[in-house]
Amino acid sequence: MTVQEIHTWKVSLTVAEAMAPAAEEALSALGGEDHPPTFASFEADEKGYVWTVEAYYFGNAPEEQAIDNALQAFGASWSLTPVEDADWVGQSLRLLAPVRVGRFFVHGRHDADKIPPFAAPLEIEAGQAFGSGNHETTQSCLAAIDWLRDRASPKLVWDVGCGSGILAIAMAKVWRRARVIASDIDPIAVRVARQNAGINRVAAIGRPIMPGRIAFITAAGLAAPQVAGCKPDLLVANILLNPLIKLAPAIAASLTPDGVMVLSGILQKQEAALMAAYRGQGFFLLKRFRRNGWSALVLTR
Known part of the structure; x- marks a missing residue:
């Protein structure tokens, strides 16, 4: 394999369980917004005290000096290795167990026979998109949606940064x-999300969008001419802190006066x-959901 053929790079390190979220945050900055x-x-020992953190970068490899600077505080050795182009996420997800969050049961096709009674099944093949249901931020968002189920009756919902489409579905x-x-x-995430929506029917x-159906668009933030003027009364964004802060004025302008939002992709220490x-x-805080150092906040005004 030549350098020109490499499109994916993996940075890997092993840290104490409590340090894993901070290590992910440090490595996130290397990819840019x-x-x-x-x-x-994932756990690197049987008791779960030590975790391996792997970050996959698509395109150019992060500079080694930048990685060293980002991980210096952890005092752990790290490695940067190339990954051959493949649906490696999809392959690894086949090894993951299903996830139950409230009424939702997230599973791959290989676990379709394990859906418990009265659960709301979400069959997700994440492939090259984020959102398998195994990350704490996705689970926290699902918990928030489950909590809102009997507290909100939205007419228009918007999932910003939809990834695999799991939250929209x-x-x-x-x-x-x-x-x-x-x-x-x-656009790859949009394609994967559309496929997952098809699997889940x-x-x-066509247009207009029918109730209970999802329209997918490729757009940065809320800047999409296809939906200009849309006023969602429920908006979900599971992205990162800086983009969420930058989007605050646009989200405030788009959301209906009594609308509700679920914001995630942040660490607990970033809530303030x-x-x-x-x-x-x-806006003010309605409720927060926390899992292993990560948060999802439900806000309204």
Whole structure:
């Protein structure tokens, strides 16, 4: 394999369990806001005290000096290795167990026979898109959607940075009378999400968008001419802290006056910074969901 043929790079290190979220945050910055890495973090010992954190970068490899600077505080050795182009995420996800969050049961096709009674099944083949249901931020968002199920009756829902489409699909199944928009800056993610929506029978067919169906668009943030003027009354964004802060004015302008949002992709220690940005737009905290150092916040005004 020549250097020119390498499109994916993996940075790997092993840290104490409590340090894993901070290590992911440090490695996230190396990819930039437009091309954040995809993570695979898992237990490296039987008791779960030590975790391996792997960050996958698509395109150019991070500079080794930048990696060294980002991980210096952890005092752990790291490695940078090339990964051959393949649906490596999809291959690894086949080894993951299904996830139960509230009424939702997230599974791959290989676990379709394990759906428990009365669960809301979400069959997700993440492939090259983020959102298998195994990351804490995705689970926290699903928990928030489950909590909102009996507290909100949205007519228009928007999933910003939809990744695999898991959250948009969950909302389409929960609110059958709502129209759903799912957007992502990555056209590959949009393609994967549309395929997953088809598997779950909630993909939009033609226009206008029918209730309980999802329309997919490739767009950065909320800047999409196809949906200009849309006013969602529920918005979900599971991305990163800096993009969430930058999007605060646009989200505030787009959301209906009594609308609700679920924001995630942040560490618990970043909650105050996120809340400061959205309090400035007139929002207050309804509820927070936390899992292993990560947070999802439910806000309204």
